[in-house]
Structures are given as C-alpha cells and as structure tokens.
Amino acid sequence: GKGESLLVTLTVRGELLCPLSFASTRDQSAVIPKPGRSEVQAGKGIAMFSRTLLAAAACVAFLSDDAAAFSLAPTARLSPSSFATSIAQAPRSRVAPSLAAPLRMVAAEPSTSTNHLRPTSQPYSIIDKLPEDYSWIVPDDDLKVQERIAKYVKDGDLIETDQTILISWLDNFREALDNAPDKDAKKFVVEDYFSVLTELIRKERKRPHYFLDESVTGTHYEPFNSHHEDSKFFDYQQFGCDVTRPLIDWENSEVVGAANLEKIKAQLEAGDNVVFCSNHQSESDTHCMFTLMEDQLGKEYGEIAKNTVFIAGERVLRDAIVVPFSRGCSLLTVYSKKHIDSEPELKAAKMGHNGKTMKQLGAFFAKGGTCMWFAPSGGRDRRSEETGKVEVAPFDPNSIEMIRQVADKAGALGKTHFYAMALATHNIFPPPSTIGGALVEERVVNYVPLRMAVSQEIPPVPVDESLEGAELKKAVKESRVKRAEIVFQMMKDDYERIKGYEQ
DSSP: OTTEEEEEEEEETTEEEEEEEEEEOTTOOOEEEOTTSOEEEOOSSTTHHHHHHHHHHHHHHHHOTTOOEEEEEEEEEEOHHHHHHHHHHSOOOOOOOOTTSOOOOOOOOOOOSOOTTOOSSOOOOOOOSOOHHHHTTSOOSOOOHHHHHHHHHHHTSSOHHHHHHHHHHHHHHHHHHHTOSOGGGGGSOHHHHHHHHHHHHHHHHHSOSSOOTTOSSOOOSSSTTEEOOOOSSSOHHHHHHHHHGGGBOGGGOEEEOHHHHHHHHHHHHTTOEEEEEEOOOOTTHHHHHHHHHHHHHOHHHHHHHHTOEEEEEGGGGTOTTTHHHHTTSEEEEEOOHHHHHHOGGGHHHHHHHHHHHHHHHHHHHHHOOOEEEEOTTSSOOOBOTTTOSBOOOOOOHHHHHHHHHHHHHTTOGGGEEEEEEEEEOGGGSOOOSSSSOOSSOOOOOOOBOOEEEEEEEOOOOOOOTTOOHHHHHHHHHHHHHHHHHHHHHHHHHHHHHTTGGGO
C-alpha cells in the first residue's frame, strides 16, 4: 500500500549483509539503501522490484559460496520515515569472497506454519434448528428417532445392524458434544440430524443408489464408475458438512501451506490439473477437507475441496450408512488389489471396473482444471499397538505411477501438478483397529481439532535418457520407487509438523 516499504534482507553466514527496501510511494520508485550510504534512487516503476531483487541475489551468490539465506519477509514492513533509522542500526558485515568454490544460491524455505488466509474468528455457526431443506424428509409422527428406527427394523425397512450402529453412534455423538469445551457445539440438534440420516439410510436400503446385488460392479446413471456430487433434490454435501462441523475444534485446527494452496488455485484456474497424494485417516476425510479448506482458508478454497475428485474404494457406495455422505462427494470408485484377489471368480469384472474408472479419470485430465485426491497407501492409517501413535502407511510406487500414466496417456502430464498432502484427522472418526472385515463398521466420533498440510509441488525424478534396454527398464523402475519415497517423506515431514503423531 502507499506509504509502506517491504524490507528484504540478504544474509551471509547468519549475518545481515544488506537490507533492501522497496517503497510504495507517490512516484512508485524503488529505493535501495546500501551499507554505509544514503538511500539511492534505483529507477522508476514497480517492475524494478523483481530485477533489482534478482541482481542483488546474484551479487551475493558471486561474492560468497555461503549465501545461505535469501529471505523476503512480508512481515517486515516499514514506513519510509522509519526506514533510515533501521538502516543506521543495521550491522555492517564484511563479505569474504570464496571465488574458487562453486557458486550457489539457496532460497530460504518459505514459512508454511502461518496461514495468512485464516479468518480472525470462526466463520460459521452451529445449527440449533433443523433447516427446512432437510426437515421435509422426516415423518411427522411424533416418534423419537430411537423409536422410529425400531419401527423401521420391525417393518423390514432397516436391518438390525443399522439399529445397533445408529443408536450407538447417536449416543456417542451426543456424549462427544457434551464433553466439548465449546458451548456452541452443545447446541447442535443431534437427534434431528439423526432423524434425517435414518430416512436417508432407509431410502438406500429400499433402493440402492449405486451397487446392486445382481450386478458385480454395480450400475449407475453415470458411466465409467464416476459419481458427481449430488445435490439436485437433497444437498448431501452440505448435510455432511453440517454433521461434521460440530465435532471440530476450530480454534485449534490448522492448515499449513496456504501459499502452496494459492499456487494450486492459480494452476486450476489456468486449466491445469492438480493431484494430491495424501495419507488417509478417517472415513470422513472428504468432509474434513471440505470444512478445513472453507473454514480455515475461505470459500474459494472450500469450492476447490468440494469440486475435488476423490479416488475411493467401491465400499463407500455399498455401505448404506456411508452412502448419504458419499453422495455429497465427487468420486471415482476402484477395487483395491486386496479386494480384486479376494474373489477369483469376479477378478475379471473388477479389473474391468477399474479400467473404466481410469479411462474416466483420463477424460477429466484431458479436459483440464481437475483437482484429484487419492491415497497411495491404499487405506486408512491405524494406531500402532507398538508405539501407541497413529502411524502413516507407506506409499505404493505403482499407485502413483498409475495416475501419472493416466495423465500421460491423456496428453496432460505436462499440465498435471502433484502435491503431497498430510492429514491429521484420525480421532474425529477413528477407523477400526483391524483392516477389512464386515462391510458395516461401528461408528465412533470425538470432538477434536483437525489439521492439514499441503507441500510444495513434488519435484521431478529424471531418468537418464541415454540408457537402453534392461538398464533403462531398471532406471525407470528405480525412479518410480524414488518418486514414491520422496512424496512419502514430504507427506511424513508435514504430518510431523502438524502434530499427527500427537493425536
């Protein structure tokens, strides 16, 4: 803004070499104070900012091989009147040239711990009255939700497992809110929302939305196993967010990597694709992303999350209790390798299902502007019996390579950007301690903070193009493994940064 200056520091061996000020004044000139000299007019036009900055950086790199920090501090803003004082007080450091050594300039890692997009206060209110958009679905019969569930089981509209899970889940949900330190969370109309959920599950039992018993891989009104977020007659996405928000400790929730998300937003707006390679912790990770990105970053970022295409196991559209939440997401369903091999007689059909799914993903990539999320580990993170911590599962190199090949085949690899995402969402909706098992899981919820981190763009892993034959094949395989290791380590570092191991 006018009347402000942006302070840039060049540091050599931990000492201040030269502070630079770029002032926003009436004539929009760039002012560069030099050590021991008064301010010097450097040129007209704000375009001088970038050229001067690069020139100064090059000088430092030339003078010393220890130009180990080059920082642009947006918090260091000075008014023009106070700038001269700051220069007078700055230490004068001598630069010791070392021209025999290779020249290098290392950019200081940008801070990702501060989310400059975060609102100053919680941007939403807990719902204390069931909206009319949902209330119409609940019968006007004066029955309590527990009584209505029992009636539906007796009538054959629900199964006994539904009753067990819903009643236990309702009691647990109410207990979680009762124990929440946030008084507003206690206002949430839990029973009313569970009445709506009961009707949605009843509807799913009577007429399955996606998978049918007589069809191995399911039938659907959309081809290629693609499910778009469904809100034409009932806003499933908003319903899921409404149920999720009361369980979130907004004040202590966190999104790390806001600057990286700004870059992602620009890439999507330019028609490029973005792929999040993420760990997976909770059955509600989709809605955790919806709420985190909207409530911690703003509605524009919430829209990115809500339009993200999630690669999901086909189970999410067969579990009647999950379907009301799945229908609020854009999904591409696949059978995992474990589930493909579990029924040999259905293996061909399941592989065909996965092939159609990847074909649809390729169409999304070719169109451009697609944001996609998937978990290369293939499942949810569990709490370790040995460490007691929620450990992240390694990434499968073949899973990452599959997505890359789909983008490449669609002619879109050059405009598809990969990022690591770390989620610390385990405790809001912990998975069972064991993997697999019955289709319907017991539901347990907790009032907790949620945390998410998005890395810088994943760097390329080049392969020596001069290689041929077996050597080239070996190098390609090694590059896939190396890429998965890099992505996993980026995610793991961020997971530690957002206190994932402290859950």
